[in-house]
Amino acid sequence: MNRILTLALLVGLTGSVATAEVPIPADHATQMAASQKLFKESIRELFIKNCLDCHGGAKVKSGLNLASRELLLKGGDRGDTVIPGKPREGRLLDFVTRTDELHMPPKGQVSKEAIAALTKWIESGAAYDKPLVDTIAAKVKQPMAVTDKDKQYWAYRPLQKVEPPAVKATGWGRNPIDRFILAKLEDAKITPAADADKRTLLRRVTFDLTGLPPTVDEVEAFVADASANAFERVVDRLLASPAYGERWGRHWLDPARYAESHGFEHDYFRPNAYHYRDFVVKALNADMPYDQFVKWQIAGDELATNNPDALAATGFLGAGVFPTQITKSEAERIRYDAMDDMLATTGHAMLALTVGCARCHDHKFDPIPTKDYYRLLSAFTTTVRAEIEYDFGTPEQKAVAAAFEAKLKPLQEELKKAKPADVAHKELTAKIAELEKSRPKSTKSIIQATTEGQKPMRHHTADGSIPDFYPTTYLLKRGDAEQKDGVMSLGFLQVLSRKPETNWIPAKPAATTSLRRTGLANWLTDISDGAGGLAARVMVNRLWHHHFGRGIVATLNDFGYQSEAPSHPELLEWLANDLIANGWKLKRMHKLMVLSRTYQQCGSVHPADADNKLWGQRPKRRLEAEAIRDNWLSVSGQLDPTMYGPGLAEESMKRRSLYFRIQRSQLIPSLQVFDWPDTLTSASARSTTTVSPQALLFLNNLNVRAAANAFAAKVKPYADKGLSVGVEWAYRAAYARPPTKDETDAGVQYLTKRGATDGKLDKALQEYVLVLFSLNEFIYLD
């Protein structure tokens, strides 16, 4: 409707443009006077209310300043904004009528009347009576100023204390989350959906918390358990399962753009990068407080020295791409690229901020001046990837190793003394060989960390002629390493700082590291004066997204001015406060979310809220790539539950998909086909596409077929008792529910037709269960 209106408006205009073609019309003065009048009547107020803040007041975004006519007519970075007499040729009308990709003002369209007035005003000459700001004095392209108003934006302000709202249906909710949800549903006169049945609920929560399907026994036990806290006990069991860390670790690896290779031309493998993935899994399983989780990834090497987990955590910073064929003329730019990768990823993953956008110019939308960017960037000035050997042995293992060495050493000493011809020499050699058989397995491993003061990691063809880092970080004009503009020292985003930077930066560097990253980590998690409130909001939103299918803020990696506003801002505040108040513990937050009644609804669609913006229902969701593959491995009994360690490259491997080796140029095809992230930059919510290569995978892929065959072998003993018994058990194993009568009939009919009676039951079952794998229900969660 809007679009049609706009078009009509624009078409109508073309006629009048023609009359304005004449250079100086005879009635110029009259027109300009009329134009001035129009300006005073309707344009001045419109500009001041909607535009001036960003275009001529405190800021001049996109180079566009409309504080005076002269400045307005200069246009902005996007070219001419207003051409007097030619409303259609400047871009202002495109912006406000929203025919351009850029919508202005960003929040809320101006009225039809205002657009008509603007058009008329531009047509008549776009006159001003006087500038909008008193002291303009050539204020074009001033450095961006971060204002108090910026600091009051919902994402940047300190956490607000909120109480759950009152609701009418006081009996519905189970915890405070439900009150926030129900209040909005009641406002919209929508009744929440009914509760999901127990089987659906168990399959849902088991996948959500562990990424795996429930077993037949687990389903039946839960269905049979009539106690009031049956569901709560299931949730506790799942949260205590090691599979929880594997599931949620993978969720975190998306924004962390985790992979194990350099990328670019040769894509060299990083054999010791997997320790970071293991750290993430371990930390989540141990319920490490989220603030510590963040701090260790930024500065674990500085905050917990000699702790291998803290060291491995810093793998976060170094997981990005890095070119391996660098010409001298590019070396410095590439170092800035590498630091930018660390900062941009930190910005997206921890703060949902597009900090990287301020690299070449002040941020176009958010209050992030280029200077803030480079000050933050300097946190990584001397930070490099380094490979550090560490003994992971338990004290017992270390004692065993020491005891072994103690036995071995004297024999070796004696051997040195003996002459090769002696009998003693022969005996000793044999003894040593015998002893070597009992050598305990080495517990030493090399960790790829991101740290300072250690030998920088270089791929094997790098000769060291390119500096690993440059000792000073400069502000680069337009992001160009040839245009240095002043040395930058560590500082933080003004919009998220309520104290000077010295509040967070340690006064003195440590012996081997600068502690700049410690300063950054302190600021990131400081809830009263730094970015901690935002960090908490961002994380509870990620949890919400994975449990409820969409974030309270839909754009998980961007909370800035371009993002959609939170659908339930009070709930977001309440959850963030609750996370912090309870020691940043994530497991507790998971529990709160899945125990809410909101989570436990069934999927019936309410026509008044078909997109489920209010969460008055539970629409089905497709499983992620890893969960789809883990599902067929699990259901078929093929899943190897071994945890941790180097990743595996073979697609036929049977461990959870988390343990694939992630080489950037050789991503795993059967995961890629289900929208696996590209690992190059911080990934936000994954997309869900339905394309035929996915179907080809289910039809022909040998690994999927192997799983189907294994599943068929499990179904076989039941099928031997009767085809309907086999069908029933297969449904319970694959979908956590018994089949309907129609489904049983269809299965029995198929198996019979495909030769079950001719002794070809095995083959028929294999094809049948492959069909079950291929059905929507297998890869969707109700």
Next chain:
Amino acid sequence: MNLSRRQLLARCGAGIGSLALADLLARAEPKASLNPLAPKKAHFPAKAKAVIWIFVNGGPSQVDTWDYKPELIKHDGKPLPNLDKNTGFFTDSIGPLMKSPFEWKQHGECGKWASSLFPNLAKHVDKMAFIHSLHTESNNHSPALFMMNTGVPRMGLPSVGSWVTYGLGSENENLPGFVVMSDPKGRGLPKGHTLNWTNGFLPGAYQGTWLKPTGDAIDNLKRPADVSADDQESSLELMSKLNRMKVEASAADRDLEARIKSFELAYRMQTAAPEAMDIGKETRETQELYGVGRKECDPFAKQCLTARRMVERGVRFVQIYSGGMDNQLSWDGHVDIKGNHEGFAGETDRPVAALLTDLKNKGLLDSTLVIWAGEFGRLPNSQPGPKPGRDHNPHANTAWIAGGGVKGGVSYGATDEFGYKAVTDKADTHDFHATLLHLLGFDHEKLTHMHNGRRYRLTDVLGKVIKPVLA
């Protein structure tokens, strides 16, 4: 076994209330994202509907191919004034100016000068628009390849082919929309590997499908030996039946239609894709035109012929890489520029010329944009050695385009007298991309995708259409 969509639907729907289902699904209004490859309209009408890009991988030398420089002959052996020794990859191996080792002649009505490397392609100069003033940001292969393919010298942004399929969808639902062929002679992928045809942050459906030169061209396309078409048909039938039971039992399922369809497509792709790749279906005459069976050019001839078959069947974007990864295994003639370029020109000249002829004869050239371009050019200087070569040069690069919407026989922009740097009407990669998108009907500023808080486009914040090459 060839089963039409209608047959399949009729078969699967038999007796299980397909009308009721259709009604349910219609009311459910499937999300637009569900069939990401459905054909879409561009911003404005355009002639070109499909693209075949011959990627001249490794950096073809402009002064030895299409950018005629008589001054270079005159100054052979003299130093290049104002040479920045950081221009190429090697800073310590820079010789004097070196004339082209090839003969040059004028061709066609337009009188285009071309080197003797392309006796066949030279016959088509009146169809081509040459851009001599291209330049890029990196003097290094993979960043320059990424620049040419994605518009930034870093890895990971969506490639041109992905943007085009994102914008236009595909005309044939039984085949991938964006297809890539790489060197079939075991010389490897271009530097940067598959990231040269990545979908980046665009949905996975827009990723280039790499036809692997050995083994099965497309993953999971082949039925296992012990599974017959009949088996699969029965399975699909059962699948539809069971999927629909579930949907009838619960509320409308918005994702179901797309998924059922994806299985039908997959089933048909098993026959459609091998059929599209089966050049044995072509006449002997056509095969000979491309040079199939000729020692010097057989593999590339087959790829060009496959490309034509793909485009004919509605594939949107085909990219064929000439050459593989390392020096000398692509157009990267650091050593022996003469031998290197003769080899790769020999592999491609006849097939690409045949492609233009064949497209024209079949009436497809008007709707197909053919691109001949690599990631950068080469220095007019020699890289010394017993057989001299030439080093990389980001400052000058020549490309030509032909077909849909292109004005033939024109040359746009110019390099300096020696071919060292683009000087007249300089065109950067963004301009090149803006022009390609324009030829396909897109305003490059409006083909955008929101990602991590920013509306991205192929041309970043730059790019202007090179109008003189438009018909």
